[in-house]
Amino acid sequence: MSPPATPPCMPSSLLEECLGVNYAEHFKVELSSCSKLGDRYWKVPALYVFCENDRPLYVGETGNTSRRIYREHCSAHIGGSEGVARFLMYYLDQIAEAVEEWVGLSPLGRERYVKEFLKRKVEGLTLVIILGSRGELRNGRRRREVERCLRMKLRPPLNPV
Incomplete structure (x- = not known):
């Protein structure tokens, strides 16, 4: 099975390298935005990348995708997360x-x-969400390992290595 198409800011070869498996069989990569997300992934673990003009801007991981992204980042809840403070700066x-x-x-x-x-700025960004198809991202340590790899490879300006 060939990997699904990925956005320019998240090359499939990089996903394969950081996830360490044939990611198309174990992970779903979804291209989204704040307006599309809502509470669809409440208590669902994921990795995510905010992109601006096809350039990775911020990489994160969470055990509750809708809470972290939709309720904190997208609503610009200043003080709600480190990511929002980085967007502000x-x-x-x-x-x-x-x-x-x-x-x-x-x-x-x-x-x-x-x-x-x-x-307005955060809502205008492209959002790439990486979801485990069978609970592969429930383990916080595993999510942080993959997040670290993505940060090292993508070098997003809001996640200094």
Whole structure:
């Protein structure tokens, strides 16, 4: 069985290398976005990559895909996860450049502005989700090993090695 097509930011050869198996038989690679995800993968373990313009931006792993990605990253829950803090730092220059949009706002208004700005940016990213077909990713240690491999090979700017 040939591996399924993967997006440019996640080459199939890299998946095969990091997963250490014929991944097409054991894993499902899904191309998604924040708007498509919702609560479909509640309590489902996965690895994930956020991509911007076909370039890997952030690699993560979770034991609860919908909670981590949809409820934390996609909703820009600042303080909810390390990933959201990294997205904030990545887009901070763009927020600062939009000074005319937030300069007259109250502190609470500025906080809302930053959250909405960040939310729009994260929602616009391509999301690659890697799911185990038979529970292969239930083990947190295994997920972290694969995440480490993906980070080493992809070199996403928000996951310094």
